[in-house]
Amino acid sequence: MTKRSYLTTPLYYVNARPHLGHSYTTIVADVMKRHRLQRGEEVVFLTGTDEHGEKIEQMAKTQDRPVMDFVNEVSADFRATWEKMGISFDIFYRTTQLDHVAKVKHALQTLKDKGEIVFREYEGLYCVGCERFLTESELNAKGLCPDHEKKPEPRKEANYFFLMSKYQGAILAHIEAHPDFIQPEQFKNETVSFLKQPLGDLCISRPKARLTWGIELPFDSNYVTYVWFDALLNYLCATGWPENFDQGMWSECTHLIGKDILKTHAIYWSAMLLALGVKPPKHLQVGGFWLIDGTKMSKSLGNVVRPLEMEEKFGKDTLRFFLLREMSFGLDATFGIESYVNCVNAYLANGMGNLVSRVLTLCQKNFKGSFPETSLTDADRKALEKRAQTVVAWDKGFSELKFQNSLKAWSELVTHVDLYVNEMKPWALAKDPALSDRLQTVLGVCLQLIQTMAVLIYPVLPHASRETLQAIGVEKDPAASVDLALENRFEFKVSLTVPKLFMRVQAPLD
Ligand code: ME8
Numbered sequence: 001m002t003k004r005s006y007l008t009t010p011l012y013y014v015n016a017r018p019h020l021g022h023s024y025t026t027i028v029a030d031v032m033k034r035h036r037l038q039r040g041e042e043v044v045f046l047t048g049t050d051e052h053g054e055k056i057e058q059m060a061k062t063q064d065r066p067v068m069d070f071v072n073e074v075s076a077d078f079r080a081t082w083e084k085m086g087i088s089f090d091i092f093y094r095t096t097q098l099d100h101v102a103k104v105k106h107a108l109q110t111l112k113d114k115g116e117i118v119f120r121e122y123e124g125l126y127c128v129g130c131e132r133f134l135t136e137s138e139l140n141a142k143g144l145c146p147d148h149e150k151k152p153e154p155r156k157e158a159n160y161f162f163l164m165s166k167y168q169g170a171i172l173a174h175i176e177a178h179p180d181f182i183q184p185e186q187f188k189n190e191t192v193s194f195l196k197q198p199l200g201d202l203c204i205s206r207p208k209a210r211l212t213w214g215i216e217l218p219f220d221s222n223y224v225t226y227v228w229f230d231a232l233l234n235y236l237c238a239t240g241w242p243e244n245f246d247q248g249m250w251s252e253c254t255h256l257i258g259k260d261i262l263k264t265h266a267i268y269w270s271a272m273l274l275a276l277g278v279k280p281p282k283h284l285q286v287g288g289f290w291l292i293d294g295t296k297m298s299k300s301l302g303n304v305v306r307p308l309e310m311e312e313k314f315g316k317d318t319l320r321f322f323l324l325r326e327m328s329f330g331l332d333a334t335f336g337i338e339s340y341v342n343c344v345n346a347y348l349a350n351g352m353g354n355l356v357s358r359v360l361t362l363c364q365k366n367f368k369g370s371f372p373e374t375s376l377t378d379a380d381r382k383a384l385e386k387r388a389q390t391v392v393a394w395d396k397g398f399s400e401l402k403f404q405n406s407l408k409a410w411s412e413l414v415t416h417v418d419l420y421v422n423e424m425k426p427w428a429l430a431k432d433p434a435l436s437d438r439l440q441t442v443l444g445v446c447l448q449l450i451q452t453m454a455v456l457i458y459p460v461l462p463h464a465s466r467e468t469l470q471a472i473g474v475e476k477d478p479a480a481s482v483d484l485a486l487e488n489r490f491e492f493k494v495s496l497t498v499p500k501l502f503m504r505v506q507a508p509l510d
Contacts, residue, residue: 048093053227
């Protein structure tokens with residue numbers, strides 16, 4: 001039976017335009033999807049936008065625009081950015097879509113009926129500037145709101161609470177019973193230590209007096225739903241829950257997120273699911289932050305890098321390669337144009353691009369289209385062994401979320417072909433007509449190795465992969481099956497034009 005899986009990114013807030021931080025998580029999901037498709041799996045990939053809440057309402061107000069117009073525009077920008085970057089999402093989910101709103105209300109009513117949601121007075125320190133309650137630890141040394149330099153006022157507000165604290169033990173037990181639920185390990189440990197402290201209940205409503213841009217509570221029209229309670233449900237609703245719940249799809253669900261939203265996913269979401277009688281997702285895979293000058297790249301800090309601009313400047317798919325090569329999944333990494341430029345030049349322009357053009361130029365002059373398997377020498381067979389080894393190392397990297405290791409193994413294959421060419425000196429063989437057969441074999445081995453290199457890299461560099469295969473006359477689609485990577489071929493119709501895969505680039509001077 002075909003293995004099915006379900007991959008999700010966070011739903012991004014529409015109070016800012018897509019930046020490099022968002023694209024990292026989205027690219028990782030896309031690369032994982034393409035990798036799985038090549039291995040015969042069916043994959044549903046969900047991304048989308050989170051469109052309710054105070055931040056968004058405020059942002060629309062500052063621009064003096066109707067909130068719905070504003071969220072439509074920014075959501076469309078996210079969608080268009082991912083489309084232009086070749087992100088192969090299947091579902092683009094918006095929390096303002098009507099079916100979502102209805103399902104969130106259904107979830108709320110179900111939990112209310114089960115006694116999992118209660119009405120309580122809440123007393124705390126309220127900052128009018130922030131429009132929210134602050135905790136003691138958020139205040140500065142003078143006891144003021146650090147953003148507004150004002151003393152927050154004690155206020156009583158009645159709200160609805162989801163009895164999350166009840167699930168503390170059950171979440172811990174789930175984590176223990178499923179050691180690969182939260183990955184990498186450090187985030188599992190962080191969650192466990194957080195769960196060793198007392199866990200409070202979750203306030204899931206906002207009075208309409210201070211927020212209207214949200215989903216109205218089905219049991220009290222004076223309130224709207226807290227944005228996280230609304231947004232997290234997207235993952236489940238997209239599987240057809242509740243009426244057409246595709247349990248198979250849900251049971252193979254992986255959420256890819258950044259570490260900033262670990263608590264909401266590992267704890268709030270797990271508790272919500274357990275209360276609804278649904279198992280938590282199979283995996284929560286947590287990435288680190290892209291930093292600029294030592295701080296997190298974020299819209300509020302204004303230090304953002306736009307993904308499309310990067311691709312336009314440095315070449316198609318180069319951002320995908322760079323982000324996966326540069327960041328060890330789960331740890332922070334620093335974004336720098338210099339390292340981007342070095343990476344493109346070293347691995348793509350001088351690496352893959354140069355190799356393909358070197359071998360193809362030699363083939364155009366000297367390759368007659370085929371070579372017999374029997375002509376392979378021990379040295380050739382040894383050189384070809386690297387293909388299977390690279391496939392194993394590549395897949396191991398993916399299964400351990402160590403994309404860097406996969407890309408390192410792949411770059412070693414590129415270097416390996418270069419060394420094989422240097423050693424076999426096809427240009428010297430070409431000078432002696434008596435060595436013409438040997439020359440065919442040497443070039444044929446290079447083409448077989450290039451075939452492997454192109455098929456393997458497909459999830460990360462889909463364009464360069466297809467162009468390379470086309471140029472060596474391999475008509476099969478690398479997206480369809482990874483078996484093509486190790487398919488032995490003794491005939492290649494090399495194209496008459498050498499593809500220019502990657503240009504050498506320079507960092508802008510400014
Ligand atoms: O949190 N480095 O949305 P959001 C790496 N709407 N990843 C980054 C990043 C950076 N500098 N900046 C952002 C929300 N990200 C909620 C989610 S889900 C039901 C609701 C990525 O727009 C990373 O994946 O703030 C992070 O978790 C996400 O964007 C936060 O996006």
